[in-house]
Structures are given as C-alpha cells and as structure tokens.
Amino acid sequence: MEENLKIPQHVSIIMDGNGRWATSHGKPRLFGHKEGAESLRACMQFAVEMQIKYLSIFAFSTENWGRPEEEIQGLWSLLLESINKETSYMIENHVRFRVVGNLEELPEYLRIAIHDAEEATAACTGSVLVVMLNYSGKWDIVQAANRFAEENPGKKMEWADMDRYLATAGIPDPDLLIRTSGEERISNYMLWQTAYTEFYFTDCLWPDFRKPEFRLALEAYSRRKRRFGKL
Numbered sequence: 001m002e003e004n005l006k007i008p009q010h011v012s013i014i015m016d017g018n019g020r021w022a023t024s025h026g027k028p029r030l031f032g033h034k035e036g037a038e039s040l041r042a043c044m045q046f047a048v049e050m051q052i053k054y055l056s057i058f059a060f061s062t063e064n065w066g067r068p069e070e071e072i073q074g075l076w077s078l079l080l081e082s083i084n085k086e087t088s089y090m091i092e093n094h095v096r097f098r099v100v101g102n103l104e105e106l107p108e109y110l111r112i113a114i115h116d117a118e119e120a121t122a123a124c125t126g127s128v129l130v131v132m133l134n135y136s137g138k139w140d141i142v143q144a145a146n147r148f149a150e151e152n153p154g155k156k157m158e159w160a161d162m163d164r165y166l167a168t169a170g171i172p173d174p175d176l177l178i179r180t181s182g183e184e185r186i187s188n189y190m191l192w193q194t195a196y197t198e199f200y201f202t203d204c205l206w207p208d209f210r211k212p213e214f215r216l217a218l219e220a221y222s223r224r225k226r227r228f229g230k231l
C-alpha cells in the first residue's frame, strides 16, 4: 500500500474521546487530555515524516466553555506546556505553528505564549501545524460576513470573498478530516471549508490514535475517488 499512498495537502483532526479513555482507565478526565497531547505529538511527527503540508486540530470549540472550570484551566496549562516543550522541535523540523480562532477570549498568558511560538516559527517553510482554538464554524462564517460588510459597504459577497475573510484564510480547505472515538458528526467545526473534504471516522479514542492509526486513515483516503461534483 505504501507506494500507492496519496498524501493529502491538508489533514484536519477532531480529536475526540479523551474523557472516555480516561474513564476506561479509572483516571480523571485531564489524564486523558494529557495522553491526547502525546497523540498530537506523534501525529505531528508523522505529518512531518509524510510531508503533509497542513495538519490542523480542533483543540477547543466555542461550546467547550460549557465544561467545568477545572477542566478548562487544565487544558490551557496543557497547551502552554505543549507549546513550551514542542517549539524547539518545530523549529528544528521546519514546522510553522499557527493558532486560529477567537483568541480575544483566552487568558493573556496563553495569548502571549501563542504569539511567541507563532513568531519563533514564522520563517519555517515545512509543515504547518494549525491549532483551532476557541473556534467554531458558525463563529467563523459570521465574523467573516460582518468584516466583509464593514469593509465593503453595499457589495454582495462572492464565494471567494468568504474564503478571504474566514479566519482560515490562506490555508487550503482540508482534504481529509479524521474524527476519532466513533462519533460521526461535524460538531460546528470548519463548516464552509469541508464542503468537499473526505471524512474518516474511527472508533479509536484519541489517546490511542498514533502513527499506525494515522497511516490507516491515509490508506483509506488513498482509496477514495474525489470527483468534486463532476464525473
């Protein structure tokens, strides 16, 4: 199969199942998120190895604010720890780090760390790791429409305008979207950008999703025939 592997330009992942993984191991939910951060690390390394240009991950949705405060704080600490730990790996491996979402609502210490890591990797020309944080598809479409209306009074929006005003502007639409943990829905993720994305669902819980599972997803993608509405 290896020689026939088609490499998508952009793989996006809805990393689901950390809580259930933790519960099944008799541990608190945050333990699942920690193990999930290890999966992210493994997947980023695999993306570099496979020369996948964009790897984006749904790290925190606008709806996730409804979780207990302790879990939210734990996620911020984990993100900060991961940024501090991984920035040197990213620079050495030419990975550019980007964060997309409504960052205004995040704690200042996190915004500073994000900004610093984005700056430190700004010149990297290899793979791009895009962390979707405090993001939702409906938020993105509405902010794009509002900004367009403000900047172009009286004008009608075209498809290409939406692409330019979305928070993901400049990042190609995902070719492959992976969702772990057996859930088969989009959950207000990249609604506009996934119009022609191939979906791959697996029962594997995110903390168990490592290189072999990522490879299976690429193999499944390689077997898909993409027609984009044509014959």
Ligand code: FPP
Pocket (backbone or CB within 6 Å): 015, 016, 017, 018, 019, 020, 021, 033, 034, 036, 037, 040, 058, 059, 060, 064, 078, 079, 082, 131, 206
């Ligand atoms: C979904 O599992 C996971 C999240 C909402 C958070 C994802 C965060 C990580 C993987 C931590 C590492 C991330 C970074 C950016 C360092 P869930 O909690 O919804 O699981 P459940 O459905 O089993 O409860």
